[in-house]
Amino acid sequence: MNATSNADVDPYPRKLERLADRRLLIEWSDGQRRAYTARELQENCPCAHCRENRRQPAPPAPSLLPVLDTAQARPLEITRMAPVGNYAYHIDFNHGCGSGIYSIERLRDLGAVVR
Numbered sequence: 001m002n003a004t005s006n007a008d009v010d011p012y013p014r015k016l017e018r019l020a021d022r023r024l025l026i027e028w029s030d031g032q033r034r035a036y037t038a039r040e041l042q043e044n045c046p047c048a049h050c051r052e053n054r055r056q057p058a059p060p061a062p063s064l065l066p067v068l069d070t071a072q073a074r075p076l077e078i079t080r081m082a083p084v085g086n087y088a089y090h091i092d093f094n095h096g097c098g099s100g101i102y103s104i105e106r107l108r109d110l111g112a113v114v115r
Contacts, residue, residue, distance in 0.1 A: 009029070010104070010105070011028040011029045011030040011032065011108060012028065012029045012104055013026045013027070013028060013029075013089075013104065013107070014027050014028060014029050015027040016081060018078075019035065022037075022038065022075070022077060023035045023036060023037050023038075024036045024037075024038075024041070024078055024081070025114065026107065026111070028108070032113060033113070033114040033115075034107075034108070034110075034111035034112065034113055034114065035111055035112050035114045036107075036110060036111040036112075038076045038077050038078050038093060039076055040110060040111070041078070041091055041093075041100075041102070041110065042076060042093055042096050042097060042100075044102075044106070044110055045097050045099070045100035046100050046101065046102060046103070046106060047097060047099040047100045047101070049097065049099065050097050050099075050100065071094065071095040072095050074094060074095065076093060076094065076095065076096065077093065077094045078091055078092070078093060079092045079093060079094050079098075080092040084101050087103060087104060088101045088102055088103045088104060089101070089102050089104075089107065090102075
């Protein structure tokens, strides 16, 4: 019989926490801890609309400052994070896209390791 060891299992999130500086902290099953900013997550949104926008050339710099609505003037924050099956998380933000479903593998690739 061939038993599966813990080393054969891909890491998965064990704990989610919002840090005082508004970053998201994920503690992984292998003990690694990674911190994520809302901006980093939103800039890496995997939804079709955001992926297509990232492929487009950047628009020319405007000659005037843009007028922001009330929501856009607030700092970007994660407002909700919910599991999608056993493979991903859906993340909502207070403004901008909230359609992305972030695979566990993608979340593992993003963020900064925290000691």
